[in-house]
Amino acid sequence: MTSVEDILAAIRKRGEVRCPHCRHEFNMSEGELYIGRTSYHGEEEPVPTDCPKCEAEVYFKEHVTRTWTVGRTPTEAEEL
Numbered sequence: 909m910t911s912v913e914d915i916l917a918a919i920r921k922r923g924e925v926r927c928p929h930c931r932h933e934f935n936m937s938e939g940e941l942y943i944g945r946t947s948y949h950g951e952e953e954p955v956p957t958d959c960p961k962c963e964a965e966v967y968f969k970e971h972v973t974r975t976w977t978v979g980r981t982p983t984e985a986e987e988l
């Protein structure tokens with residue numbers, strides 16, 4: 909049986925960015941560390957870098973998802 913906890917864990921896991929060599933989890937919100945690893949609209953080639961933990965070469969590819977909201981008024985449109 910699938911519980912809410914299982915679903916939430918699966919969603920969290922999908923957002924994980926881990927080193928394919930040592931499973932080190934990259935914190936993509938650490939802007940200084942990952943400057944240059946993100947691209948415009950996800951159109952650029954994968955960007956190589958070294959894992960800070962095992963020092964193996966890994967490649968970053970950014971995938972961008974867009975979402976929209978709509979409303980009867982501007983205020984309503986800004987609400988999710």
Ligand SMILES: [Zn+2]
Nearest residue numbers: 927930959962
């Ligand atoms: Zn690593």
